[in-house]
Amino acid sequence: MQNNMETQVRVNLENLQALKPQIQELKQVVGSYIHSVQDSIIKRRTEYQTKLSQLRSTETQLKLEIEMNKKLREQLLEELSSEMRNRDQSSVKYEEMKIQQEDLEKQRGEFNKQLEEIETLIATKIRQINEERDIMKNQTILVNDKLYQFEQLLGLRIEQSFADDDEIDNDETSEGDMITFIFRNIDPKDFSKEASFVFDPMNVKIISSEPPLPEETFTEAIDIFVKTKEIAYLWKYMRSSFQSLLVSSQ
Structure with missing residues (x-):
């Protein structure tokens, strides 16, 4: 019995030794992917910091213009008040002063409108930057937290994707921004068969899938996400949709 145990241990060690090249290759693939993700995050962070710096510069300039407009408005109001005080001193100039008053009132209204538009523009740009930053941060955290777990559970592989020109409908999306999620082990009759879909993280949308799924499936998956x-729920829903499609086609 002891000989049998020793033989079994030796066989197990030999099997483990045979798996070492595959384990090393898997480590290299995972390391390469993590490096790619880190490079992508660094690139996006740099782009975000550049945009934020530009926005701050624009904000400073706009604030200076607002301050200048406020001072000009105060000056115009002072001139208006002075003109109004002097208006009664000469009845001959009454009509002329009335016209000037109307012009000044009109200018004041225009300046107020411009100030409101500038303040609204600043608020909108700041909100857009914050939203983009939150989306990138959330997506990075979600991917890093769930990547290894779902690669094992769902037979999932993730690759950087290069979309065709006709698939890109947003000026801010470039080819390197696409991610392809590839599932294995979804067909019980053929475990080597793969299914995949292309995801656009910047615009939060699914571009295409293979085999093709209905557009309604893409919409539902994004709603869930x-x-x-x-x-993880996006991956789970898409994998289930692929399985249903394969079963119905058999």
Whole structure:
């Protein structure tokens, strides 16, 4: 019995030794992917910091213009008040002063409108930057937290994707921004068969899939992702949709 145990241990060690090249290759693939993700995050962070710096510069300039407009408005109001005080001193100039008063009132209204538009523009740009920053931060955290777990559970592989020109409908999206999620082990009759879909993280949308799924499936998957803020639910829903499609076609 002891000989049998020793033989079994030796066989197990040999099997483990045979798996070492595959384990090393898996480590290299995972390391390469993590490096790619880190490079992408650094690139996006740099772009965000550049945009934020430009926005701050624009904000400073706009604030200076607002301050200048406020001072000009105060000056105009003072001139208006002075003109109004002097108006009664000469009845001959009454009509002329009335016209000037109307012009000044009109200018004041225009300046107020411009100030409101500038303040609204600043608030909108700041909100857009904050929203983009939050989206990138959330997506990075979600992907890093769930990546290894779901690669094992769902037979999932993730690759950087290069979209065709006709698939890109947003000026801010470039080819390197696409991510392809590839599932294995979804067809019980053929475990080597793969299914995949291309995801646009910047615009939060699914571009295409193979085999093709209905557009309604893409919409439902994105709705689930937006509601749950968990990319794991997106993966799970898409994998289930692929399985249903394969079963119905058999």
